[in-house]
Amino acid sequence: MHLHISTLMLLGILGAVQPCYAQAEKDSTTIEEVKKETQDLLQSIGSFTADKKDQAVEQAKDSLNKLDQRIDALEAKIDKNFDEMNDAAREEARENMKTLRKLRNKAAEWYGSMKASSADAWEQMKKGFSDAYKDLTEAWEKSEKELGSGK
Numbered sequence: 001m002h003l004h005i006s007t008l009m010l011l012g013i014l015g016a017v018q019p020c021y022a023q024a025e026k027d028s029t030t031i032e033e034v035k036k037e038t039q040d041l042l043q044s045i046g047s048f049t050a051d052k053k054d055q056a057v058e059q060a061k062d063s064l065n066k067l068d069q070r071i072d073a074l075e076a077k078i079d080k081n082f083d084e085m086n087d088a089a090r091e092e093a094r095e096n097m098k099t100l101r102k103l104r105n106k107a108a109e110w111y112g113s114m115k116a117s118s119a120d121a122w123e124q125m126k127k128g129f130s131d132a133y134k135d136l137t138e139a140w141e142k143s144e145k146e147l148g149s150g151k
Contacts, residue, residue, distance in 0.1 A: 031141050034070070037063070038137045042130045050119035057115045060129060064104075064111060067136065071100050074143060096143045103139050107132040 041063045048056035078093045085093065110129035117125040 031144055034067075034137060034141060037066070038134065042134060045126050045130055048126065050122035053114075053117070053119075053122060056126060057111075060111050060114065060133070063133065064107060067133075067140065068104070070140060071097075071104060074100075074140070074147070077147060096139075096146070100136070100139055100143060103132070103136040107136045 041059060044059060045056050075097055078097065082090060082093070107129065110125065110132045114122075114125040114129045
């Protein structure tokens with residue numbers, strides 16, 4: 001996964017993306033908070049044994065829902081400023097969103113596998129979900145930073 005920093009950083013420097021962030025920054029979760037939530041989730045899921053699978057699955061579902069909201073908010077920021085972006089920045093934004101959606105689907109597949117897993121497969125399923133979720137949050141964080149809204 002390659003996310004080109006230069007194009008989106010240039011937009012941030014030139015102010016083409018920045019105007020939408022004044023209010024959004026007050027209402028949004030910081031990247032540091034997302035990192036902490038991700039770390040907490042991965043530690044928690046890692047500690048759940050197969051007999052606590054329902055708790056782990058519920059926690060994973062809640063975390064995916066929160067991250068979905070964050071991805072939607074990022075997409076809204078892009079949409080709001082789409083007309084102000086040059087063609088290269090538009091393409092870059094589209095690619096970032098495509099990557100995020102792809103990684104989100106991968107995490108959802110692992111979530112489904114984890115949810116349906118047997119006790120014997122539990123360790124493998126929760127590791128697969130944890131790895132996919134970590135990749136997804138890292139891609140979201142990188143996209144947020146590139147758009148200049150990271151704190």
